[in-house]
Amino acid sequence: MSQIPSSAPASRGPADHNVRDQIVEAAGEHFSHYGYEKTTVSDLAKAIGFSKAYIYKFFDSKQAIGEAICSKTLSAIIAAVEEAVAVASTPTEKFRRMFKTLVSTGVGLFFNDRKLYDIAAYSAGEGWPSARAYCERIRQILMEIVREGRESGEFERKTPLDETVHAIDLVMQPYVNPLLLQYNLDVAEEAPAQLSNLVLRSLAP
Amino acid sequence: MSQIPSSAPASRGPADHNVRDQIVEAAGEHFSHYGYEKTTVSDLAKAIGFSKAYIYKFFDSKQAIGEAICSKTLSAIIAAVEEAVAVASTPTEKFRRMFKTLVSTGVGLFFNDRKLYDIAAYSAGEGWPSARAYCERIRQILMEIVREGRESGEFERKTPLDETVHAIDLVMQPYVNPLLLQYNLDVAEEAPAQLSNLVLRSLAP
DNA sequence: GTTGTGACTAAAATCAATAATAGTCACACG
DNA sequence: CGTGTGACTATTATTGATTTTAGTCACAAC
Numbered sequence: 001m002s003q004i005p006s007s008a009p010a011s012r013g014p015a016d017h018n019v020r021d022q023i024v025e026a027a028g029e030h031f032s033h034y035g036y037e038k039t040t041v042s043d044l045a046k047a048i049g050f051s052k053a054y055i056y057k058f059f060d061s062k063q064a065i066g067e068a069i070c071s072k073t074l075s076a077i078i079a080a081v082e083e084a085v086a087v088a089s090t091p092t093e094k095f096r097r098m099f100k101t102l103v104s105t106g107v108g109l110f111f112n113d114r115k116l117y118d119i120a121a122y123s124a125g126e127g128w129p130s131a132r133a134y135c136e137r138i139r140q141i142l143m144e145i146v147r148e149g150r151e152s153g154e155f156e157r158k159t160p161l162d163e164t165v166h167a168i169d170l171v172m173q174p175y176v177n178p179l180l181l182q183y184n185l186d187v188a189e190e191a192p193a194q195l196s197n198l199v200l201r202s203l204a205p
Numbered sequence: 206m207s208q209i210p211s212s213a214p215a216s217r218g219p220a221d222h223n224v225r226d227q228i229v230e231a232a233g234e235h236f237s238h239y240g241y242e243k244t245t246v247s248d249l250a251k252a253i254g255f256s257k258a259y260i261y262k263f264f265d266s267k268q269a270i271g272e273a274i275c276s277k278t279l280s281a282i283i284a285a286v287e288e289a290v291a292v293a294s295t296p297t298e299k300f301r302r303m304f305k306t307l308v309s310t311g312v313g314l315f316f317n318d319r320k321l322y323d324i325a326a327y328s329a330g331e332g333w334p335s336a337r338a339y340c341e342r343i344r345q346i347l348m349e350i351v352r353e354g355r356e357s358g359e360f361e362r363k364t365p366l367d368e369t370v371h372a373i374d375l376v377m378q379p380y381v382n383p384l385l386l387q388y389n390l391d392v393a394e395e396a397p398a399q400l401s402n403l404v405l406r407s408l409a410p
Numbered sequence: 411g412t413t414g415t416g417a418c419t420a421a422a423a424t425c426a427a428t429a430a431t432a433g434t435c436a437c438a439c440g
Numbered sequence: 441c442g443t444g445t446g447a448c449t450a451t452t453a454t455t456g457a458t459t460t461t462a463g464t465c466a467c468a469a470c
Contacts, residue, residue, distance in 0.1 A: 019413095037423095040461060051415050053464080062462065125388075159406075167403040170396055173389075174379045183330075183385055184378075191375055198372040201364075202407035224443095242453095245431060256445050258434080267432065 020058045022048045027065050028072065035115040036066055036122070063128075070123045071130040073109070073116045078137050080105045085141060091149030092200055098141060099192040103175045107188050110181070117178060124179040131178075138176050139169050146203070155203040168199050225263045227253040232270045233277065240320040241271055241327070268333075275328045276335040278314070278321045283342050285310045290346060296354030297405055303346060304397040308380045312393050315386070322383060329384040336383075343381055344374050351408070360408040373404055 026047040030039040041062050045052040059065050084101035088094040110117045124131040143165045149155035174180045175191060184191065231252040235244040246267050250257040264270050289306035293299040315322045329336040348370045354360035379385045380396060389396065 041463085042461075050413095052462085053416080054414055056463065057414085060463095156406075159402075163399065164403075167399040170392065170400055171376055171403065174385065180379065180385065180388055187375065194368065194372040195375055197364075198369075198376065198404070198407045201361075202403045204409075246433085247431075257432085258446080259444055261433065262444085265433095 017058065019048070019050065019054070023055055023058055023065065024068050024072075027069050031066070031069050031119060032113060032116050036119050041065075066119055067123065067128050067130045069116070070119050070128065071133070073113075073120055074130060074134040077102065077105045077109070078134065081138070081141060085145070091145050091152060091154050094145045094148075095142075095200065096193075096196045098145065099172060099175075099196050102138070102172070103181075103188050103192045106175065106178060106181050107185065109178075110185065117182075120178040121182060122179075124177050135176065138172070139165065142168060142172070149203065153205065156205040164203075171195055171199060222263065224253070224255070224259070228260055228263060228270065229273050229277075232274050236271070236274050236324060237318060237321050241324050246270075271324055272328065272333050272335045274321070275324050275333065276338070278318075278325055279335060279339040282307065282310045282314070283339065283346075286343070286346060290350070296350050296357060296359050299350045299353075300347075300405065301398075301401045303350065304377060304380075304401050307343070307377070308386070308393050308397045311380065311383060311386050312390065314383075315390065322387075325383040326387060327384075329382050340381065343377070344370065347373060347377070354408065358410065361410040369408075376400055376404060 023044060026044045027039075030043055030047065034043075041055055042052045044065070045055055055065075059068075081098055081101050084097040085094045088097045106117075109120070120131070124135075143161070146155060146161065146165055146168070150157050150161070172195070174184050175188065181188065228249060231249045232244075235248055235252065239248075246260055247257045249270070250260055260270075264273075286303055286306050289302040290299045293302045314325070325336070329340075348366070351360060351366065351370055351373070355362050355366070377400070379389050380393065386393065
Protein backbone atom coordinates (compact mmCIF):
# COMPACT_ATOMS: atom_id res chain seq x y z
CA MET A 1 0.00 0.00 0.00
CA SER A 2 2.79 2.40 0.95
CA GLN A 3 5.10 3.83 -1.71
CA ILE A 4 8.71 2.78 -1.24
CA PRO A 5 10.99 5.71 -2.11
CA SER A 6 13.69 3.22 -3.22
CA SER A 7 16.61 5.50 -2.18
CA ALA A 8 16.50 7.63 -5.28
CA PRO A 9 17.03 11.41 -5.17
CA ALA A 10 16.51 11.14 -8.87
CA SER A 11 13.66 13.54 -9.48
CA ARG A 12 12.55 17.09 -8.85
CA GLY A 13 9.34 19.05 -8.85
CA PRO A 14 6.12 17.64 -7.41
CA ALA A 15 6.63 14.00 -6.48
CA ASP A 16 3.06 13.00 -7.15
CA HIS A 17 1.84 14.46 -10.39
CA ASN A 18 -0.16 13.26 -13.33
CA VAL A 19 2.41 14.43 -15.85
CA ARG A 20 5.19 12.60 -14.03
CA ASP A 21 3.28 9.37 -14.45
CA GLN A 22 2.68 10.12 -18.10
CA ILE A 23 6.42 10.62 -18.60
CA VAL A 24 7.21 7.35 -16.88
CA GLU A 25 4.62 5.52 -18.91
CA ALA A 26 5.83 6.95 -22.21
CA ALA A 27 9.41 6.22 -21.22
CA GLY A 28 8.50 2.64 -20.37
CA GLU A 29 7.09 2.09 -23.82
CA HIS A 30 9.76 3.94 -25.72
CA PHE A 31 12.72 2.49 -23.84
CA SER A 32 11.31 -0.99 -24.18
CA HIS A 33 10.69 -0.54 -27.88
CA TYR A 34 13.58 1.55 -29.13
CA GLY A 35 16.05 1.32 -26.25
CA TYR A 36 17.34 3.93 -23.84
CA GLU A 37 19.85 5.54 -26.15
CA LYS A 38 17.68 5.62 -29.23
CA THR A 39 14.84 7.48 -27.59
CA THR A 40 15.38 11.17 -27.10
CA VAL A 41 13.85 13.29 -24.38
CA SER A 42 12.04 15.14 -27.17
CA ASP A 43 10.44 11.86 -28.24
CA LEU A 44 9.00 11.45 -24.78
CA ALA A 45 7.83 15.07 -24.78
CA LYS A 46 6.07 14.60 -28.10
CA ALA A 47 4.48 11.37 -26.92
CA ILE A 48 2.78 13.09 -24.01
CA GLY A 49 2.09 16.32 -25.90
CA PHE A 50 4.31 18.67 -23.92
CA SER A 51 7.57 20.42 -24.58
CA LYS A 52 10.89 18.91 -23.73
CA ALA A 53 11.61 21.66 -21.21
CA TYR A 54 8.59 20.62 -19.20
CA ILE A 55 9.99 17.16 -18.72
CA TYR A 56 12.91 18.68 -16.90
CA LYS A 57 10.48 20.13 -14.38
CA PHE A 58 9.95 16.56 -13.19
CA PHE A 59 13.24 14.81 -13.81
CA ASP A 60 16.76 15.95 -13.20
CA SER A 61 18.08 14.26 -16.27
CA LYS A 62 17.40 11.63 -18.86
CA GLN A 63 19.25 9.22 -16.63
CA ALA A 64 16.78 9.92 -13.84
CA ILE A 65 14.00 8.80 -16.15
CA GLY A 66 16.05 5.75 -16.98
CA GLU A 67 16.40 5.01 -13.30
CA ALA A 68 12.67 5.20 -12.81
CA ILE A 69 12.14 2.64 -15.56
CA CYS A 70 14.99 0.52 -14.32
CA SER A 71 13.57 0.60 -10.86
CA LYS A 72 10.21 -0.65 -12.14
CA THR A 73 11.88 -3.42 -14.09
CA LEU A 74 13.93 -4.61 -11.15
CA SER A 75 10.96 -4.34 -8.84
CA ALA A 76 9.14 -6.79 -11.07
CA ILE A 77 11.94 -9.30 -10.55
CA ILE A 78 11.84 -8.71 -6.81
CA ALA A 79 8.08 -9.23 -6.82
CA ALA A 80 8.45 -12.53 -8.67
CA VAL A 81 11.07 -13.66 -6.17
CA GLU A 82 8.98 -12.63 -3.19
CA GLU A 83 6.02 -14.54 -4.52
CA ALA A 84 8.09 -17.64 -5.21
CA VAL A 85 9.54 -17.52 -1.72
CA ALA A 86 6.14 -16.98 -0.12
CA VAL A 87 4.65 -20.19 -1.48
CA ALA A 88 7.55 -22.33 -0.24
CA SER A 89 7.24 -23.82 3.22
CA THR A 90 10.76 -24.63 4.40
CA PRO A 91 13.76 -22.29 4.32
CA THR A 92 15.56 -24.84 2.16
CA GLU A 93 12.78 -24.71 -0.37
CA LYS A 94 12.58 -20.94 -0.08
CA PHE A 95 16.23 -20.61 -0.94
CA ARG A 96 15.97 -22.96 -3.89
CA ARG A 97 12.98 -21.14 -5.28
CA MET A 98 14.49 -17.75 -4.67
CA PHE A 99 17.62 -18.54 -6.61
CA LYS A 100 15.80 -20.29 -9.39
CA THR A 101 13.19 -17.57 -9.82
CA LEU A 102 15.80 -14.87 -9.73
CA VAL A 103 17.74 -16.42 -12.57
CA SER A 104 14.81 -17.48 -14.70
CA THR A 105 13.15 -14.08 -14.40
CA GLY A 106 16.41 -12.36 -15.27
CA VAL A 107 17.02 -14.64 -18.24
CA GLY A 108 13.42 -14.14 -19.33
CA LEU A 109 13.90 -10.41 -19.26
CA PHE A 110 17.05 -10.79 -21.29
CA PHE A 111 15.30 -12.68 -24.05
CA ASN A 112 11.88 -11.05 -24.01
CA ASP A 113 12.63 -7.46 -23.16
CA ARG A 114 16.20 -7.04 -24.17
CA LYS A 115 16.07 -3.26 -24.29
CA LEU A 116 14.92 -3.03 -20.69
CA TYR A 117 17.48 -5.62 -19.71
CA ASP A 118 20.21 -3.49 -21.21
CA ILE A 119 19.16 -0.55 -19.08
CA ALA A 120 19.25 -2.74 -15.99
CA ALA A 121 22.71 -4.03 -16.92
CA TYR A 122 23.93 -0.53 -17.54
CA SER A 123 22.49 0.67 -14.25
CA ALA A 124 24.25 -2.15 -12.44
CA GLY A 125 27.51 -1.27 -14.16
CA GLU A 126 27.20 2.39 -13.20
CA GLY A 127 26.01 1.66 -9.69
CA TRP A 128 22.76 3.58 -10.04
CA PRO A 129 20.67 3.72 -6.87
CA SER A 130 17.98 1.58 -8.51
CA ALA A 131 20.43 -1.26 -9.04
CA ARG A 132 21.93 -0.86 -5.60
CA ALA A 133 18.51 -0.99 -3.98
CA TYR A 134 17.73 -4.12 -5.96
CA CYS A 135 20.87 -5.93 -4.83
CA GLU A 136 20.27 -4.81 -1.28
CA ARG A 137 16.72 -6.12 -1.35
CA ILE A 138 17.88 -9.50 -2.61
CA ARG A 139 20.35 -9.63 0.21
CA GLN A 140 17.60 -8.86 2.72
CA ILE A 141 15.40 -11.64 1.41
CA LEU A 142 18.33 -14.02 1.57
CA MET A 143 19.15 -12.94 5.11
CA GLU A 144 15.57 -13.52 6.16
CA ILE A 145 15.61 -17.03 4.73
CA VAL A 146 18.89 -17.92 6.44
CA ARG A 147 17.71 -16.48 9.73
CA GLU A 148 14.50 -18.45 9.54
CA GLY A 149 16.44 -21.60 8.72
CA ARG A 150 18.68 -21.04 11.70
CA GLU A 151 15.79 -20.49 14.02
CA SER A 152 14.04 -23.63 12.87
CA GLY A 153 17.24 -25.62 13.28
CA GLU A 154 17.32 -26.45 9.60
CA PHE A 155 20.57 -24.53 9.08
CA GLU A 156 23.76 -24.44 11.11
CA ARG A 157 24.23 -21.69 13.67
CA LYS A 158 27.98 -21.66 14.24
CA THR A 159 29.11 -19.13 11.65
CA PRO A 160 28.37 -15.41 11.95
CA LEU A 161 25.11 -14.65 10.18
CA ASP A 162 26.38 -11.63 8.29
CA GLU A 163 29.40 -13.45 7.01
CA THR A 164 27.43 -16.46 5.88
CA VAL A 165 24.84 -14.35 4.13
CA HIS A 166 27.52 -12.32 2.46
CA ALA A 167 29.25 -15.42 1.15
CA ILE A 168 26.02 -16.79 -0.27
CA ASP A 169 25.37 -13.39 -1.77
CA LEU A 170 28.74 -13.60 -3.50
CA VAL A 171 27.76 -16.98 -4.90
CA MET A 172 24.52 -15.62 -6.32
CA GLN A 173 25.94 -12.30 -7.54
CA PRO A 174 26.92 -13.51 -11.02
CA TYR A 175 23.28 -14.42 -11.64
CA VAL A 176 21.59 -11.63 -9.69
CA ASN A 177 23.48 -8.76 -11.21
CA PRO A 178 22.22 -8.10 -14.74
CA LEU A 179 25.64 -6.86 -15.78
CA LEU A 180 27.13 -10.25 -14.90
CA LEU A 181 24.21 -12.49 -15.78
CA GLN A 182 24.61 -11.81 -19.48
CA TYR A 183 28.04 -13.43 -19.37
CA ASN A 184 26.68 -16.49 -17.60
CA LEU A 185 23.70 -17.28 -19.79
CA ASP A 186 25.31 -20.50 -20.94
CA VAL A 187 25.15 -21.96 -17.45
CA ALA A 188 22.08 -20.10 -16.22
CA GLU A 189 19.93 -23.17 -16.76
CA GLU A 190 21.81 -25.48 -14.44
CA ALA A 191 23.67 -23.11 -12.13
CA PRO A 192 20.84 -22.30 -9.68
CA ALA A 193 20.16 -25.94 -8.92
CA GLN A 194 23.81 -26.91 -8.64
CA LEU A 195 24.79 -23.91 -6.59
CA SER A 196 21.74 -24.26 -4.38
CA ASN A 197 22.85 -27.77 -3.55
CA LEU A 198 26.31 -26.57 -2.70
CA VAL A 199 25.09 -23.67 -0.59
CA LEU A 200 22.57 -25.81 1.26
CA ARG A 201 25.23 -28.38 2.00
CA SER A 202 27.34 -25.58 3.46
CA LEU A 203 24.38 -24.58 5.62
CA ALA A 204 23.80 -28.04 6.99
CA PRO A 205 23.90 -28.13 10.80
CA MET B 206 60.64 -29.59 -20.62
CA SER B 207 57.97 -30.87 -22.98
CA GLN B 208 55.92 -28.40 -24.99
CA ILE B 209 52.22 -28.54 -24.25
CA PRO B 210 50.27 -28.04 -27.48
CA SER B 211 47.42 -26.52 -25.46
CA SER B 212 44.71 -27.58 -27.96
CA ALA B 213 45.45 -24.85 -30.43
CA PRO B 214 45.39 -25.41 -34.20
CA ALA B 215 46.44 -21.81 -34.30
CA SER B 216 49.62 -21.92 -36.31
CA ARG B 217 51.05 -23.15 -39.57
CA GLY B 218 54.45 -23.73 -41.04
CA PRO B 219 57.25 -25.37 -39.06
CA ALA B 220 56.19 -25.73 -35.43
CA ASP B 221 59.67 -25.34 -34.08
CA HIS B 222 61.46 -22.50 -35.74
CA ASN B 223 63.68 -19.69 -34.68
CA VAL B 224 61.61 -17.07 -36.47
CA ARG B 225 58.41 -18.26 -34.80
CA ASP B 226 59.98 -17.63 -31.43
CA GLN B 227 61.13 -14.23 -32.54
CA ILE B 228 57.58 -13.37 -33.57
CA VAL B 229 56.19 -14.50 -30.26
CA GLU B 230 58.81 -12.55 -28.37
CA ALA B 231 58.21 -9.38 -30.33
CA ALA B 232 54.46 -9.83 -29.98
CA GLY B 233 54.82 -10.27 -26.24
CA GLU B 234 56.61 -6.97 -25.93
CA HIS B 235 54.44 -5.04 -28.34
CA PHE B 236 51.11 -6.34 -27.07
CA SER B 237 52.15 -5.70 -23.50
CA HIS B 238 53.30 -2.20 -24.32
CA TYR B 239 50.86 -0.92 -26.92
CA GLY B 240 48.01 -3.41 -26.66
CA TYR B 241 46.75 -6.01 -29.11
CA GLU B 242 44.77 -3.68 -31.30
CA LYS B 243 47.30 -0.89 -31.47
CA THR B 244 50.12 -3.08 -32.70
CA THR B 245 49.97 -4.05 -36.35
CA VAL B 246 51.37 -7.16 -37.90
CA SER B 247 53.70 -4.90 -39.82
CA ASP B 248 55.04 -3.57 -36.53
CA LEU B 249 55.96 -7.09 -35.50
CA ALA B 250 57.54 -7.73 -38.90
CA LYS B 251 59.66 -4.60 -38.62
CA ALA B 252 60.67 -5.51 -35.09
CA ILE B 253 62.19 -8.79 -36.20
CA GLY B 254 63.49 -7.46 -39.51
CA PHE B 255 61.30 -9.47 -41.86
CA SER B 256 58.39 -8.69 -44.12
CA LYS B 257 54.83 -8.95 -42.97
CA ALA B 258 54.12 -11.73 -45.45
CA TYR B 259 56.70 -13.90 -43.79
CA ILE B 260 54.86 -13.72 -40.50
CA TYR B 261 51.93 -15.41 -42.18
CA LYS B 262 54.14 -18.37 -42.97
CA PHE B 263 54.09 -19.11 -39.24
CA PHE B 264 50.74 -17.86 -38.03
CA ASP B 265 47.30 -18.21 -39.53
CA SER B 266 46.21 -14.80 -38.42
CA LYS B 267 46.93 -11.96 -36.06
CA GLN B 268 44.51 -13.60 -33.66
CA ALA B 269 46.65 -16.73 -33.68
CA ILE B 270 49.58 -14.63 -32.50
CA GLY B 271 47.30 -13.14 -29.86
CA GLU B 272 46.39 -16.63 -28.73
CA ALA B 273 50.01 -17.56 -28.37
CA ILE B 274 50.61 -14.57 -26.12
CA CYS B 275 47.38 -15.15 -24.24
CA SER B 276 48.35 -18.75 -23.73
CA LYS B 277 51.68 -17.71 -22.23
CA THR B 278 49.97 -15.21 -19.94
CA LEU B 279 47.43 -17.69 -18.68
CA SER B 280 50.09 -20.35 -18.29
CA ALA B 281 51.89 -18.04 -15.89
CA ILE B 282 48.78 -17.90 -13.73
CA ILE B 283 48.46 -21.66 -13.83
CA ALA B 284 52.09 -22.01 -12.84
CA ALA B 285 51.59 -19.71 -9.86
CA VAL B 286 48.55 -21.73 -8.81
CA GLU B 287 50.33 -25.04 -9.18
CA GLU B 288 53.19 -23.81 -7.08
CA ALA B 289 50.87 -22.48 -4.38
CA VAL B 290 49.01 -25.78 -4.28
CA ALA B 291 52.20 -27.80 -4.17
CA VAL B 292 53.48 -26.21 -0.96
CA ALA B 293 50.19 -26.81 0.91
CA SER B 294 49.91 -30.04 2.83
CA THR B 295 46.16 -30.68 3.29
CA PRO B 296 43.49 -30.58 0.58
CA THR B 297 41.70 -27.88 2.59
CA GLU B 298 44.79 -25.74 2.53
CA LYS B 299 45.38 -26.56 -1.12
CA PHE B 300 41.95 -25.33 -2.03
CA ARG B 301 42.32 -22.12 -0.06
CA ARG B 302 45.67 -21.36 -1.60
CA MET B 303 44.49 -22.26 -5.06
CA PHE B 304 41.58 -19.86 -4.93
CA LYS B 305 43.54 -17.10 -3.30
CA THR B 306 46.49 -17.34 -5.67
CA LEU B 307 44.21 -17.50 -8.67
CA VAL B 308 42.51 -14.27 -7.75
CA SER B 309 45.55 -12.36 -6.56
CA THR B 310 47.53 -13.32 -9.64
CA GLY B 311 44.64 -12.32 -11.87
CA VAL B 312 44.17 -9.02 -10.08
CA GLY B 313 47.90 -8.43 -10.21
CA LEU B 314 47.86 -8.96 -13.95
CA PHE B 315 44.99 -6.52 -14.24
CA PHE B 316 46.86 -3.76 -12.48
CA ASN B 317 50.41 -4.43 -13.62
CA ASP B 318 49.98 -5.66 -17.15
CA ARG B 319 46.65 -4.30 -18.18
CA LYS B 320 47.23 -4.72 -21.89
CA LEU B 321 47.91 -8.42 -21.52
CA TYR B 322 44.96 -8.73 -19.19
CA ASP B 323 42.73 -7.22 -21.84
CA ILE B 324 43.82 -9.85 -24.34
CA ALA B 325 43.05 -12.57 -21.82
CA ALA B 326 39.63 -11.08 -21.12
CA TYR B 327 38.90 -10.80 -24.80
CA SER B 328 40.03 -14.37 -25.39
CA ALA B 329 37.72 -15.56 -22.64
CA GLY B 330 34.85 -13.62 -24.14
CA GLU B 331 35.46 -15.10 -27.57
CA GLY B 332 36.06 -18.61 -26.29
CA TRP B 333 39.52 -18.87 -27.78
CA PRO B 334 41.18 -22.26 -27.26
CA SER B 335 43.80 -20.68 -25.01
CA ALA B 336 41.14 -19.48 -22.59
CA ARG B 337 39.25 -22.75 -22.77
CA ALA B 338 42.38 -24.71 -22.00
CA TYR B 339 43.06 -22.44 -19.05
CA CYS B 340 39.61 -22.95 -17.55
CA GLU B 341 39.88 -26.66 -18.15
CA ARG B 342 43.23 -26.82 -16.39
CA ILE B 343 41.86 -24.99 -13.37
CA ARG B 344 39.03 -27.46 -13.25
CA GLN B 345 41.51 -30.35 -13.34
CA ILE B 346 43.52 -28.95 -10.47
CA LEU B 347 40.34 -28.44 -8.50
CA MET B 348 39.18 -31.96 -9.26
CA GLU B 349 42.51 -33.33 -8.08
CA ILE B 350 42.24 -31.47 -4.79
CA VAL B 351 38.69 -32.65 -4.16
CA ARG B 352 39.58 -36.19 -5.03
CA GLU B 353 42.52 -36.14 -2.68
CA GLY B 354 40.35 -34.67 0.06
CA ARG B 355 37.81 -37.42 -0.42
CA GLU B 356 40.43 -40.13 -0.31
CA SER B 357 41.95 -38.78 2.87
CA GLY B 358 38.49 -38.54 4.44
CA GLU B 359 38.80 -34.79 4.83
CA PHE B 360 35.90 -34.15 2.43
CA GLU B 361 32.50 -35.79 2.18
CA ARG B 362 32.01 -38.63 -0.29
CA LYS B 363 28.25 -38.76 -0.76
CA THR B 364 27.77 -36.41 -3.70
CA PRO B 365 28.90 -37.29 -7.22
CA LEU B 366 32.45 -36.04 -7.75
CA ASP B 367 31.79 -34.43 -11.13
CA GLU B 368 28.77 -32.56 -9.89
CA THR B 369 30.52 -31.26 -6.80
CA VAL B 370 33.55 -30.15 -8.72
CA HIS B 371 31.37 -28.48 -11.29
CA ALA B 372 29.47 -26.55 -8.63
CA ILE B 373 32.69 -25.35 -7.02
CA ASP B 374 33.92 -24.41 -10.45
CA LEU B 375 30.81 -22.28 -10.88
CA VAL B 376 31.56 -20.56 -7.60
CA MET B 377 35.09 -19.73 -8.69
CA GLN B 378 34.26 -18.82 -12.27
CA PRO B 379 33.62 -15.11 -11.63
CA TYR B 380 37.18 -14.80 -10.33
CA VAL B 381 38.89 -17.29 -12.60
CA ASN B 382 37.56 -15.97 -15.87
CA PRO B 383 39.37 -12.72 -16.76
CA LEU B 384 36.27 -11.47 -18.57
CA LEU B 385 34.31 -11.70 -15.33
CA LEU B 386 37.04 -10.88 -12.84
CA GLN B 387 37.21 -7.27 -14.00
CA TYR B 388 33.63 -6.77 -12.85
CA ASN B 389 34.38 -8.25 -9.45
CA LEU B 390 37.50 -6.36 -8.54
CA ASP B 391 35.68 -4.58 -5.73
CA VAL B 392 35.21 -7.85 -3.84
CA ALA B 393 38.30 -9.66 -5.13
CA GLU B 394 40.13 -8.97 -1.89
CA GLU B 395 37.69 -10.72 0.40
CA ALA B 396 35.84 -13.12 -1.89
CA PRO B 397 38.39 -15.96 -2.03
CA ALA B 398 38.53 -16.30 1.75
CA GLN B 399 34.79 -16.01 2.25
CA LEU B 400 33.91 -18.32 -0.59
CA SER B 401 36.58 -20.80 0.41
CA ASN B 402 34.97 -21.02 3.83
CA LEU B 403 31.58 -21.61 2.28
CA VAL B 404 32.84 -24.22 -0.16
CA LEU B 405 34.83 -26.04 2.51
CA ARG B 406 31.80 -26.13 4.77
CA SER B 407 29.87 -27.69 1.90
CA LEU B 408 32.62 -30.29 1.56
CA ALA B 409 32.59 -31.25 5.23
CA PRO B 410 31.97 -34.97 5.73
C1' DG C 411 2.59 30.13 -6.99
C1' DT C 412 1.77 26.59 -10.94
C1' DT C 413 1.78 25.35 -15.70
C1' DG C 414 4.10 25.66 -19.78
C1' DT C 415 7.33 26.97 -23.71
C1' DG C 416 10.73 28.61 -27.66
C1' DA C 417 15.20 29.84 -28.17
C1' DC C 418 19.73 28.81 -26.92
C1' DT C 419 24.43 26.28 -26.02
C1' DA C 420 27.79 22.85 -25.18
C1' DA C 421 28.56 18.17 -25.78
C1' DA C 422 27.81 14.05 -28.22
C1' DA C 423 26.24 11.19 -32.12
C1' DT C 424 26.42 10.60 -37.23
C1' DC C 425 28.25 10.09 -41.69
C1' DA C 426 31.05 10.03 -45.69
C1' DA C 427 35.60 10.61 -47.43
C1' DT C 428 40.09 8.96 -46.47
C1' DA C 429 43.74 6.25 -44.66
C1' DA C 430 45.50 2.01 -42.44
C1' DT C 431 45.48 -2.74 -41.87
C1' DA C 432 44.86 -7.92 -42.19
C1' DG C 433 45.59 -11.25 -45.11
C1' DT C 434 46.82 -13.36 -50.02
C1' DC C 435 49.54 -14.60 -53.91
C1' DA C 436 52.67 -15.01 -57.51
C1' DC C 437 57.22 -15.12 -57.77
C1' DA C 438 62.41 -14.73 -56.75
C1' DC C 439 66.68 -16.70 -54.75
C1' DG C 440 69.56 -20.41 -52.96
C1' DC D 441 62.63 -28.09 -51.21
C1' DG D 442 62.97 -23.77 -47.61
C1' DT D 443 63.46 -18.81 -47.17
C1' DG D 444 61.75 -14.47 -48.20
C1' DT D 445 59.23 -10.50 -50.41
C1' DG D 446 56.57 -6.50 -53.03
C1' DA D 447 52.40 -5.59 -54.83
C1' DC D 448 47.63 -6.22 -54.44
C1' DT D 449 42.63 -6.18 -52.39
C1' DA D 450 38.80 -6.19 -49.26
C1' DT D 451 37.75 -4.78 -44.80
C1' DT D 452 38.25 -2.01 -41.10
C1' DA D 453 39.69 2.21 -38.52
C1' DT D 454 40.21 7.35 -38.46
C1' DT D 455 39.17 11.93 -39.25
C1' DG D 456 36.70 16.08 -39.52
C1' DA D 457 32.73 18.50 -40.93
C1' DT D 458 27.72 18.37 -39.89
C1' DT D 459 23.67 17.26 -37.34
C1' DT D 460 21.33 15.73 -32.93
C1' DT D 461 20.61 15.87 -28.45
C1' DA D 462 20.67 16.81 -23.34
C1' DG D 463 19.98 20.26 -20.50
C1' DT D 464 19.16 25.52 -19.22
C1' DC D 465 16.89 29.84 -18.90
C1' DA D 466 14.22 33.76 -19.35
C1' DC D 467 9.74 34.61 -19.84
C1' DA D 468 4.59 34.09 -20.83
C1' DA D 469 -0.21 32.86 -19.26
C1' DC D 470 -3.09 31.72 -15.66
